[in-house]
Amino acid sequence: MIVTLTPNPSIDRTIAVDRLEVGGVNRAHSVLVDPGGKGVNVSRALAANGVPTTAILPLGGPDGDLHSSLLDAGGLSHVAVGIGGNTRTNVAIVDPRGGTTKVNEPGPELSDVEVAALRAAVPRDAEWVVLCGSLPRGTDASLFTDLVATHPGQVVVDTSGAPLAAAVAATPYLVKPNREELEELVGRRLATLGDVRQACRELVAGGISVVVASLGADGALLTTADGAWLAKAPVANPLSTVGAGDCLLAGVLSALAEDLPASEALARGVAWGSAAVSLPGSQVPGPGDVARIGVVELEIDDALVLAD
Ligand SMILES: Nc1ncnc2c1ncn2[C@@H]1O[C@H](COP(=O)(O)OP(=O)(O)O)[C@@H](O)[C@H]1O
Numbered sequence: 065m066i067v068t069l070t071p072n073p074s075i076d077r078t079i080a081v082d083r084l085e086v087g088g089v090n091r092a093h094s095v096l097v098d099p100g101g102k103g104v105n106v107s108r109a110l111a112a113n114g115v116p117t118t119a120i121l122p123l124g125g126p127d128g129d130l131h132s133s134l135l136d137a138g139g140l141s142h143v144a145v146g147i148g149g150n151t152r153t154n155v156a157i158v159d160p161r162g163g164t165t166k167v168n169e170p171g172p173e174l175s176d177v178e179v180a181a182l183r184a185a186v187p188r189d190a191e192w193v194v195l196c197g198s199l200p201r202g203t204d205a206s207l208f209t210d211l212v213a214t215h216p217g218q219v220v221v222d223t224s225g226a227p228l229a230a231a232v233a234a235t236p237y238l239v240k241p242n243r244e245e246l247e248e249l250v251g252r253r254l255a256t257l258g259d260v261r262q263a264c265r266e267l268v269a270g271g272i273s274v275v276v277a278s279l280g281a282d283g284a285l286l287t288t289a290d291g292a293w294l295a296k297a298p299v300a301n302p303l304s305t306v307g308a309g310d311c312l313l314a315g316v317l318s319a320l321a322e323d324l325p326a327s328e329a330l331a332r333g334v335a336w337g338s339a340a341v342s343l344p345g346s347q348v349p350g351p352g353d354v355a356r357i358g359v360v361e362l363e364i365d366d367a368l369v370l371a372d
């Protein structure tokens with residue numbers, strides 16, 4: 065069973081406009097509301113593809129009730145730890161010409177009792193534990209590093225900034241940074257694929273078994289002690305990149321949980337990530353969406369300059 069922990073979940077509101085004018089009045093032509101947060105998205109993508117999973121998350125206030133009813137409507141297995149604060153809402157504004165602009169709220173502060181309840185909700189017998197997203201106020205990186213150090217399962221981390229640096233120091237089984245997160249982690253700009261490959265090699269040399277670097281339209285690079293693989297799957301009409309990294313991670317984990325080889329895990333992950341990009345909002349792809357995606361496995365060209 066793959067269990068995800070999302071300490072700072074969100075309701076994701078995706079608003080589509082023809083052209084975003086900063087400082088002007090913008091009229092939306094569609095609005096989507098999804099139950100979000102990185103681990104929630106990983107679990108939603110796994111469940112949509114028939115992989116057993118449970119999402120663990122704190123929920124509270126009227127927006128926590130809304131999140132909970134969205135999860136129930138989608139039939140996702142989850143454990144909601146009740147909190148006193150109100151669950152946050154994150155907004156993504158999608159402009160077909162200008163890309164996606166995101167505004168993420170900080171979210172409610174958790175009390176020590178609520179943090180303890182969240183930790184206690186992670187089952188000891190989960191084979192995979194996926195620690196995802198930002199940390200809410202009232203918590204520190206020990207929420208992730210303690211689980212990395214003590215949980216008997218394979219622990220996976222997808223977070224950013226200081227919590228990612230702390231988690232990496234505790235050497236989880238797998239990490240999934242995007243290029244920006246990897247640059248912040250290693251403290252230098254990664255302009256080419258060779259730069260990214262070198263950074264991933266350093267993480268593997270430090271004891272992490274699998275590093276999946278997501279590279280947007282350039283695909284993803286998976287690195288282990290045995291080598292590195294690159295795959296991409298172009299999408300003609302990208303609708304929303306929100307949650308694409310979460311779907312990539314879900315695809316990789318579903319394959320690793322089946323003991324498939326690294327290159328097959330990467331190909332599946334990239335197919336799920338690209339399928340997510342071809343759907344609006346933070347909707348997750350099912351098998352039909354994934355089947356429409358053609359993945360190309362590529363020779364690694366270290367000189368390749370990555371798209372901005
Ligand atoms: N514009 C795009 N075209 C095709 N695939 C994309 C595009 N953007 C993202 N993807 C796919 O989704 C995956 C995750 O996207 P990325 O933006 O790198 O992650 P994150 O959401 O974590 O920032 C990529 O590795 C790629 O497979």
Ligand SMILES: O=P(O)(O)OC[C@H]1O[C@](O)(COP(=O)(O)O)[C@@H](O)[C@@H]1O
Pocket residue numbers: 072074075076099100101102103105154168196197198199224305306307308309310346
């Ligand atoms: O916890 P964070 O870092 O604020 O991220 C939360 C957001 O991440 C998401 O999982 C989307 O992921 P991406 O931003 O990587 O596409 C949303 O569901 C959620 O709004």
